[in-house]
Amino acid sequence: MVHIFGIAAGSYLIMCLFSRASCSKLVTAYVFIYLSSQHIYKIIFDYGGWRMDTTTFTMIEICRIQSLACIYTDGGIHNNLKLHPHQVKNKLYGFPSLLEFSGYTFFVGGAICGPWFEYKDYIRFIEKTGEYTNTPFPLIPTLVRFG
Numbered sequence: 001m002v003h004i005f006g007i008a009a010g011s012y013l014i015m016c017l018f019s020r021a022s023c024s025k026l027v028t029a030y031v032f033i034y035l036s037s038q039h040i041y042k043i044i045f046d047y048g049g050w051r052m053d054t055t056t057f058t059m060i061e062i063c064r065i066q067s068l069a070c071i072y073t074d075g076g077i078h079n080n081l082k083l084h085p086h087q088v089k090n091k092l093y094g095f096p097s098l099l100e101f102s103g104y105t106f107f108v109g110g111a112i113c114g115p116w117f118e119y120k121d122y123i124r125f126i127e128k129t130g131e132y133t134n135t136p137f138p139l140i141p142t143l144v145r146f147g
Contacts, residue, residue, distance in 0.1 A: 004054070034058070038053075
């Protein structure tokens with residue numbers, strides 16, 4: 001858990017302290033150095049071992065955190081012609097609060113083994129907007145299946 005919180009806290013601090021234009025590059029460098037150091041540690045101390053370690057969980061977290069930093073950087077680009085339509089759809093205009101960042105990073109639906117999903121999809125799902133407007137409440141169907 002220390003690694004999971006460490007990589008998230010470090011990335012959030014980078015996004016807070018550095019300029020919007022450079023934070024995606026800095027976060028990418030930080031998370032990949034962090035993950036590489038975990039892999040090197042595993043090679044040195046458990047070469048050929050088959051147990052599940054923390055890198056399994058941090059790899060999917062890195063996808064989420066790095067994509068969040070990239071869409072935050074994309075939000076500062078005003079000329080949409082420089083961006084792919086997918087980037088335009090998902091770019092983030094405002095800085096996420098610590099609660100929003102933590103909710104996205106540690107969302108129970110993807111925290112252990114995935115899937116990776118865009119931050120904007122997560123926000124639309126939580127707020128029940130866009131394609132998630134008519135999402136049914138799952139309690140009754142879950143209890144029916146359980147019964």
